[in-house]
Amino acid sequence: SIPLSFFGGIGGASKKGILVKGSNYLEALAETQIVVFDKTGTLTKGVFNVQEIHPEGVSKEELLEFTAYAESYSNHPISISLKSAYGKEIDNGRISEVEEISGHGVSAKVDGKKILAGNIKLMKKMNIPYFEGELIGTVVHVAVDNQYAGYILIADEVKADSAKAIKELKEANIKQTVMLTGDNKNVGSKVAKELGLDKVYAELLPGDKVDKLEELFLQKSGKGKLAFVGDGINDAPVLARADIGIAMGGLGSDAAIEAADIVIMTDEPSKIATGMKISKKTLKIAH
Ligand code: ADP
Ligand code: MG
Numbered sequence: 001s002i003p004l005s006f007f008g009g010i011g012g013a014s015k016k017g018i019l020v021k022g023s024n025y026l027e028a029l030a031e032t033q034i035v036v037f038d039k040t041g042t043l044t045k046g047v048f049n050v051q052e053i054h055p056e057g058v059s060k061e062e063l064l065e066f067t068a069y070a071e072s073y074s075n076h077p078i079s080i081s082l083k084s085a086y087g088k089e090i091d092n093g094r095i096s097e098v099e100e101i102s103g104h105g106v107s108a109k110v111d112g113k114k115i116l117a118g119n120i121k122l123m124k125k126m127n128i129p130y131f132e133g134e135l136i137g138t139v140v141h142v143a144v145d146n147q148y149a150g151y152i153l154i155a156d157e158v159k160a161d162s163a164k165a166i167k168e169l170k171e172a173n174i175k176q177t178v179m180l181t182g183d184n185k186n187v188g189s190k191v192a193k194e195l196g197l198d199k200v201y202a203e204l205l206p207g208d209k210v211d212k213l214e215e216l217f218l219q220k221s222g223k224g225k226l227a228f229v230g231d232g233i234n235d236a237p238v239l240a241r242a243d244i245g246i247a248m249g250g251l252g253s254d255a256a257i258e259a260a261d262i263v264i265m266t267d268e269p270s271k272i273a274t275g276m277k278i279s280k281k282t283l284k285i286a287h
Pocket of ligand 2: 040041232
């Protein structure tokens, strides 16, 4: 039977904005050994600002317009940011054949022209030669009718709360903090270094994230638990695979909230350490 005090623990957690979907998950929190984070929207704000626009064969304005139009049907943080950078109203009548390519970008027809907007993986997949110089930031490469049309360099920021979140996990004796991201290695390493994460794996497709989790499971000992923290639609399979799936509910997708065992109602990853403290305290009362 479930000790009564666990209900107290779940109630206490919910008062702090941590929704625990069962006493077993609250108990598991105290036994966490590895905490794995998604990057965008979890450790970073998920709001990208345009840093540079480098067109090729089109004007800057055209490049941004084509990209914003091609991205206009997507809810990806990159799409939302590019639409807001464009700033003008989108005329849906100019757009057709929209396709979102998970972990790659988008494809759509705008004014009858085929626009591709996404990362290097997308350009490679479509056989488009792209700018290969070193760029520090998240890069959206664009092609118009299969011709490279340049790139838009964008940048996200780490959340003010993220450094505290990692520090508190270390103080709680978590053995490993890990970040998984579909973004490029430069961005991944920069964020990991800034936050003091133990490990980072970048350029992962959504399916690769589940494979990485399997690898990390093998590094865990005894009854230690692995927690994954994410917020995106793509994160649902990873949330489901982890011992403890934690969704950031603040900006998170419904799919992530549904798949999670624990939902953090704010955008603060430090709530994970708060939850662990409540878990340990509750266990002490129960035993
Ligand atoms: P994350 O691990 O940051 O949550 P995703 O798996 O959603 O990332 O995406 C991985 C990468 O795929 C992004 O960093 C970006 O390069 C590219 N990408 C995904 N969706 C889009 C989009 N709508 N527009 C442009 N690029 C995208
Ligand atoms: Mg994501």
